[in-house]
Amino acid sequence: MNDVDVVVIGAGAAGLAAAKTLRADGRSVVLLEAMDRIGGRAWTTSEHFGVPFDIGCAWLHAADRNPFLTEAQAANWTLYHHDMNVDHLYYGRRKATEEEEAAMKRADGELARLLESHDSADDRLSSLLAKGHAVRAAATFSGPMDFGKDDDEISIADFRAAADLDPNYFTKEGFGALVARFGADVPVTLSTPVRSIRWDVPGVAVETERGTVRARAAIVTASPAVLAYEEIRFDPVLPPEYEEAFFDLPMGMLTKIPVEIRGTRLGLSPFDDLLIERHARHDIFFLCFPFDLDLMVGFVGGDFAWEMSVAGEAAGIDFVTDRLCGIFGNDVRNHVGRAMMTNWGAERWVRGAYAAARPGKARAREVLTRAVADRIWFAGEHLAGSLIQTCGGARLSGEAAARDVIATLR
Ligand SMILES: Cc1cc2nc3c(=O)[nH]c(=O)nc-3n(C[C@H](O)[C@H](O)[C@H](O)COP(=O)(O)OP(=O)(O)OC[C@H]3O[C@@H](n4cnc5c(N)ncnc54)[C@H](O)[C@@H]3O)c2cc1C
Numbered sequence: 001m002n003d004v005d006v007v008v009i010g011a012g013a014a015g016l017a018a019a020k021t022l023r024a025d026g027r028s029v030v031l032l033e034a035m036d037r038i039g040g041r042a043w044t045t046s047e048h049f050g051v052p053f054d055i056g057c058a059w060l061h062a063a064d065r066n067p068f069l070t071e072a073q074a075a076n077w078t079l080y081h082h083d084m085n086v087d088h089l090y091y092g093r094r095k096a097t098e099e100e101e102a103a104m105k106r107a108d109g110e111l112a113r114l115l116e117s118h119d120s121a122d123d124r125l126s127s128l129l130a131k132g133h134a135v136r137a138a139a140t141f142s143g144p145m146d147f148g149k150d151d152d153e154i155s156i157a158d159f160r161a162a163a164d165l166d167p168n169y170f171t172k173e174g175f176g177a178l179v180a181r182f183g184a185d186v187p188v189t190l191s192t193p194v195r196s197i198r199w200d201v202p203g204v205a206v207e208t209e210r211g212t213v214r215a216r217a218a219i220v221t222a223s224p225a226v227l228a229y230e231e232i233r234f235d236p237v238l239p240p241e242y243e244e245a246f247f248d249l250p251m252g253m254l255t256k257i258p259v260e261i262r263g264t265r266l267g268l269s270p271f272d273d274l275l276i277e278r279h280a281r282h283d284i285f286f287l288c289f290p291f292d293l294d295l296m297v298g299f300v301g302g303d304f305a306w307e308m309s310v311a312g313e314a315a316g317i318d319f320v321t322d323r324l325c326g327i328f329g330n331d332v333r334n335h336v337g338r339a340m341m342t343n344w345g346a347e348r349w350v351r352g353a354y355a356a357a358r359p360g361k362a363r364a365r366e367v368l369t370r371a372v373a374d375r376i377w378f379a380g381e382h383l384a385g386s387l388i389q390t391c392g393g394a395r396l397s398g399e400a401a402a403r404d405v406i407a408t409l410r
Pocket residue numbers: 009010011012013014015032033034035038039040041042055056057058059060061192193194195221222223226231232254255256342344349350352353354379380381382389390391392394395
């Protein structure tokens with residue numbers, strides 16, 4: 001393998017963006033990717049339903065600041081502006097009353113005010129939540145379903161630093177396909193996991209089973225979980241604050257369980273948002289019939305999503321089908337077609353959905369934005385400022401790290 005200016009590790013949105021920025025500046029780059037495809041958590045496939053389905057990211061969040069939106073528009077892709085409000089709210093099998101739905105809408109504002117005025121030492125989101133259904137339901141939507149963590153595992157400081165992600169768009173062709181299109185012109189060495197990075201040499205020596213690449217700098221875009229599991233060894237070990245930061249940014253979980261429903265729309269409209277509140281955060285959210293496809297896309301988040309991963313795909317599909325039958329009647333079973341369940345926890349090179357700081361540890365993100373010895377930079381969704389956890393944010397983080405490298409290597 002050749003010596004280059006910069007080695008980029010990981011060909012997700014952050015790594016592709018970093019490599020493109022470096023190449024545009026005339027730098028030589030090697031981009032190493034462990035998987036046999038590019039995109040990382042951005043992955044569209046038609047394999048399950050015969051139409052593009054996003055196994056990972058799907059919403060183009062913060063579309064007014066998201067460079068992927070303009071690219072989708074330029075490519076003439078089918079876009080839908082999705083107003084993310086709960087259209088149908090259930091408590092178990094019971095439809096919420098109009099008063100309960102109105103209370104939940106008010107609770108969104110209440111939660112925002114509580115977050116704004118919070119100044120106690122308790123950094124857990126759960127400490128903010130008043131008793132009662134309404135605020136709890138508002139927090140389901142923003143907590144486990146969005147942040148991928150239960151309220152007691154979410155840092156208020158971290159949560160508060162994340163931007164409101166409106167406006168949100170969907171693309172029928174798939175967000176993963178959009179990222180693949182973005183990265184199509186970048187040379188990538190696939191199926192090549194990086195095992196270690198030596199930085200006691202001039203620059204860095206990045207070791208893989210297929211050889212070693214020497215470079216002046218490395219940009220590492222693997223998730224903090226991959227780094228906490230020491231899939232990539234640093235030699236010598238990193239200063240302790242970096243290692244701590246990997247552990248202080250554990251991965252949350254979001255699991256999608258899309259189920260084909262044929263021959264009926266269950267009285268729902270395309271893109272309706274349906275939330276079923278259950279006990280102990282075993283809640284489930286449905287995106288109904290996106291683009292008028294025969295799909296009800298179930299989402300579970302936080303600890304429940306990890307539990308569901310362990311129970312397995314068949315259990316997940318049964319769970320979703322049973323919940324739909326509980327609300328719309330047993331006839332739903334006759335309309336169920338193909339189904340699947342995502343399993344990002346089992347993806348060795350990701351190990352979860354996206355990172356969320358432990359309560360009291362929101363500073364971990366800032367630690368990782370500092371380069372190690374002007375040689376090793378980190379980038380990815382976990383370092384995307386107010387756009388943490390998003391694919392657009394990951395891309396911007398990769399671009400920012402690349403600009404920093406360019407400025408340092410001059
Ligand atoms: C179920 C789910 C739903 C989501 N929904 C949305 C959404 O609707 N909208 C949104 O904006 N975001 C969403 N996200 C988040 C979004 O997908 C991520 O924030 C974004 O794709 C992360 O990009 P990244 O480049 O930081 O990391 P990744 O995409 O994980 O890229 C890192 C790459 O590094 C590679 N890698 C890891 N270790 C090594 C190694 N040792 N050697 C070489 N390569 C390595 C990995 O294989 C991977 O390809 C979702 C994520 C999930 C899981």
